[in-house]
Amino acid sequence: MTATATRAGLTLSGVTLRYGAGDTLVTALDGVDLTVGPGEVVAVAGPSGSGKSSLLAVAGALIAPTEGTVAVGGADVTAATPARRTALRRAGIGYVFQSANLLPSLTARDQLLLIAHLAGRVTREDRDRADGLLDAVGMTAKASRRPHELSGGERQRVGIARALMNRPALLLADEPTAALDQHRARDVVALLAGQARDRGTATVLVTHDEGLLGAADRVVRIRDGRMN
Numbered sequence: 001m002t003a004t005a006t007r008a009g010l011t012l013s014g015v016t017l018r019y020g021a022g023d024t025l026v027t028a029l030d031g032v033d034l035t036v037g038p039g040e041v042v043a044v045a046g047p048s049g050s051g052k053s054s055l056l057a058v059a060g061a062l063i064a065p066t067e068g069t070v071a072v073g074g075a076d077v078t079a080a081t082p083a084r085r086t087a088l089r090r091a092g093i094g095y096v097f098q099s100a101n102l103l104p105s106l107t108a109r110d111q112l113l114l115i116a117h118l119a120g121r122v123t124r125e126d127r128d129r130a131d132g133l134l135d136a137v138g139m140t141a142k143a144s145r146r147p148h149e150l151s152g153g154e155r156q157r158v159g160i161a162r163a164l165m166n167r168p169a170l171l172l173a174d175e176p177t178a179a180l181d182q183h184r185a186r187d188v189v190a191l192l193a194g195q196a197r198d199r200g201t202a203t204v205l206v207t208h209d210e211g212l213l214g215a216a217d218r219v220v221r222i223r224d225g226r227m228n
């Protein structure tokens with residue numbers, strides 16, 4: 001992905017997503033337009049069933065919309081072949097989940113280097129980048145620990161660093177603080193937002209917690225699949 005493309009962040013235009021058909025038809029997203037610029041942190045809030053997870057799935061190129069277009073880092077994901085979409089997802093999108101989903105047997109540092117390991121080659125640059133990210137999230141002193149030796153907040157810090165490892169144009173965070181107490185939740189969201197701004201990463205943060213919305217540059221609300 002080129003630097004120019006990376007600057008484009010995320011654009012959803014007229015995105016509609018329907019599940020099922022006939023009597024079971026559900027319109028999960030209904031004509032959604034959303035642009036998230038580089039380094040911008042947008043929080044998505046809305047009640048249960050309003051379409052937040054569907055929005056992340058479409059933005060993350062995991063589900064193709066029924067109508068409309070999705071562009072990540074300037075590349076049209078909707079028009080891409082499945083193979084190209086997978087490549088765009090790997091290269092252009094970082095994910096932070098509700099729980100960090102770390103591999104139990106790997107140290108914090110190796111969680112970040114796993115993709116390079118799987119690709120068969122860990123370069124000096126990969127190691128430097130992993131160490132820089134662990135430093136940025138305050139985990140240098142615990143880089144050799146495994147997940148069971150870390151707190152929930154520390155695990156999420158590692159999860160954030162891992163999501164940034166491939167320099168994504170887009171960072172998608174789905175309730176990243178669901179497992180944390182309020183104090184740690186605020187810390188983790190502030191860290192996520194700070195890293196996104198520093199690195200120019202367009203970020204979408206889905207949260208139920210109204211107390212965390214202040215960390216975002218912009219809050220969009222979704223209800224019955226419509227955004228206002």
Ligand SMILES: Nc1ncnc2c1ncn2[C@@H]1O[C@H](COP(=O)(O)OP(=O)(O)OP(=O)(O)O)[C@@H](O)[C@H]1O
Nearest residue numbers: 019020026028046047048049050051052053054055
């Ligand atoms: N695979 C599916 N098949 C059919 N309907 C679905 C599917 N996934 C979600 N839906 C429906 O789409 C609508 C939006 O669901 P979605 O999971 O996006 O909401 P949400 O805002 O993330 O909810 P929550 O906050 O409870 O996680 C809901 O009516 C839901 O029942």
